[in-house]
Amino acid sequence: MMNNSRRQFLKQAGIGLSAAYLMPNLISCQNKTGAVSDNPLQNIGVQLYSIRDLMDKDPKGSLEQVAKIGYKHVELYGIDSTAKQFWKLPYKELKRFWMTMA
Numbered sequence: 001m002m003n004n005s006r007r008q009f010l011k012q013a014g015i016g017l018s019a020a021y022l023m024p025n026l027i028s029c030q031n032k033t034g035a036v037s038d039n040p041l042q043n044i045g046v047q048l049y050s051i052r053d054l055m056d057k058d059p060k061g062s063l064e065q066v067a068k069i070g071y072k073h074v075e076l077y078g079i080d081s082t083a084k085q086f087w088k089l090p091y092k093e094l095k096r097f098w099m100t101m102a
Contacts (some may be wrong), residue, residue: 018081018100045073052077059087060097067101 046066048055054062055078066074077087086094 015081045075046071047075049077055087058087059089061069063101
């Protein structure tokens with residue numbers, strides 16, 4: 001049986017709400033011109049959790065490989081909400097980097 005405190009619940013809820021709020025702004029199904037594609041196969045992405053070991057070692061190199069394979073969309077994980085980072089990369093830097101790749 002899990003023994004969660006109110007403090008733990010509030011912390012987890014805050015992280016979840018922060019992620020839900022930030023995700024659409026980081027990476028979306030829009031292309032560089034802002035248009036949403038009608039082809040559903042162009043909107044297939046990859047969950048970065050599936051390559052979590054690679055992301056922990058080399059986040060930029062892993063994202064480059066994902067883009068090279070042909071993925072245009074990724075689902076993030078690994079948020080550090082206090083530092084506003086994913087894998088020690090600030091949100092804005094990560095978004096800028098991915099937009100140059102995809």
